Amino acid sequence: MMSNERIQNASPHALPSLPYAETALDPVISAKTIGFHYGKHHKGYVENLSKLVAGTEFADLPLERIITGTAGKADKTAIFNNAAQSWNHSFYWRSLKPKGGGEPRAALKQKIEASFGTLEACKKELAAAALTQFGSGWAWLVVDGEKLKVLKTGNADVPLTTGMKPLLTIDVWEHAYYLDYQNRRADYISAVLEKLLNWDFAAENLG
């Protein structure tokens, strides 16, 4: 049984489990990359966040509320960065799956065609956003009002802060691909789009 002290010190911001084994995305993303990316980087953001919010008004809030409550506040940058990176990574793991890629189910596909013309055009835009994000960041497929949109964000930034609903994301920080692709970000992006992207997750997020 846990002591009261341990319960009080336990953070609600725990590292979520990966939705698959570390080897599951191999060879597109190797177990070695996932081991560092999930086991060191993602874990680091969660641990930093827990330390930063301990004893503050953010200690017991869900991640989304911490993110929207600290975005754009100069004195809360560290909390924002670690909260957003914790959220972004959990969302990224679920944006991928073994044997992903292919075609989205009908309702999502229609929505994509209404916004981009074709699925190919949507994927092309997503690839371009991921490739042209200068330095570290993220490419996103989001819902903005009635339309789907592709956008990119730098560092920890996440579309939640501007009221858009993310459907999928691709991490383009170097730590996401460097061990497997070195500087070939374009190869990582096209492999993710064709072989790992989890359209079922996007459809669930579309609601």
Ligand SMILES: [Fe+2]
């Ligand atoms: Fe990452």
